[in-house]
Amino acid sequence: MSEELLRLENVCIDYKVRDGYLSAVKDVSFHINRSEIFAIVGESGCGKSTVAHSIMRLLGKNAKVTGSILFNGRDLQALSDKEITGVRGHDIGMIFQNPLDSLNPVYTTGNQVNEAIMLDGVDKLEGWKKVIELYKDIKMPDPEKRARAFPHEMSGGMRQRVMIAMMLSRNPALLIADEPTTALDVTIEAQILEIISQLKREFHTAIMLITHNFGLVAEVADRVAIMYAGELVEEGNVYEVFAHPVHPYTRLLMAALPRQTKREGRLQTIDGTVPRLTESKPGCRFANRCPLAKEICFDQDPPVRRLSGTHSFQCFFAEEVE
C-alpha cells in the first residue's frame, strides 16, 4: 500500500459569476500521505473551502474544475455519482465549521450517529452500543445522557464532537476538517484538536486541517501549505516552514504574529488588498503587496522552487530576502 493517499495536480477552479468568471483556485498541487495531518492556511477567501469541496465533489454547478484529483490512485472526478457517494460515505469524511448546519435538529445526536453506523448493516441495538463507545472515544462528558440529547441541547464543542464521532463510525482514510474550531472558545478548541490528533495516532486517519490560525498548525500538523488568493505559495514540514519561511507572503504572516500569543495567533492583516480574481491571467497574485516584486512578477507565473525534498515555494526572487 503506497504511503500517498490524496494527490491534487494542477487543479484550477473557476466559478461562473454574473460578470464572468472568478478564478478561485489557480494551479494548485499537493499531496497528503496516510496517517498525517496536513494543514492548509490562508486568509478568508483564498480558496481553502473551494479546494476541500472539490475533493468531495460538493461544488455547485457554477464551478468548473480542471487538473486531477486522485484518491488512492482513483480519479475522483471520473467517478459516477454512485461511486463518489460511496467514497464520501466510507473513504473521505468531512467536518465543517458549524456542526449545527450538518446535524438534524429533530433527532437526538445518538440517533444520528447510529444512522451512520447502521448503514453498514449493524442492527439498532448494537449500533447504539457503538454510539456510546464512540462518545467515550471522543471523551464526550456523560456519554449515555448526551447520546439522548438533541443538537440544540449541546454546546458548540459537544456538537463538533458528535460530528467527529459520526466520521469515526465510518472510519474514513481521510478526514477533511474545514475550520473545525473557529466557532469554539480556546479551551474547547484545544480539546477538539486533541481528539483530531488522537484520530491520527489511534486510527491512522489522514487529516486535511483547514484553518486561518497558524497556532493550530504549529501544534498539531505535520506538514503545512500556505495559500494566497487561490495560489499555493509555500509548502513544507511544519518545522521547516516555521523555522525558515521563504515566500514573502509567508514571511509577512509570520512577522505579523505577535510572539507571546503565537498559539492563538490568527492571521493578521497586512498592507494592501487581494486582487480581484475575475480573470486568471498570468503573474503572481501577491505582486501588488510584495516588497520584492519586480516587473516580471506582474506578467509571468513564478516557478515552483525546492529548498528540500519536502519544502517548496512559488516565487521568482524569494531567496534574496534575509
Ligand SMILES: Nc1ncnc2c1ncn2[C@@H]1O[C@H](COP(=O)(O)OP(=O)(O)OP(=O)(O)O)[C@@H](O)[C@H]1O
Ligand atoms: N459558490 C460560489 N460562487 C461564486 N464564488 C464563490 C463561491 N464559493 C466561493 N466563492 C468565491 O471563491 C473564493 C474562495 O472562496 P472560499 O470559500 O474557497 O475561501 P476560503 O479560503 O474557504 O475562505 P474562508 O476562510 O472565509 O472560509 C472567494 O472569492 C469566494 O467569494
Ligand code: SF4
Ligand atoms: S513572485 Fe515576485 S511578487 Fe510574487 S512573491 Fe515572489 S517576488 Fe513577490
Ligand SMILES: [Mg+2]
Ligand atoms: Mg472556507
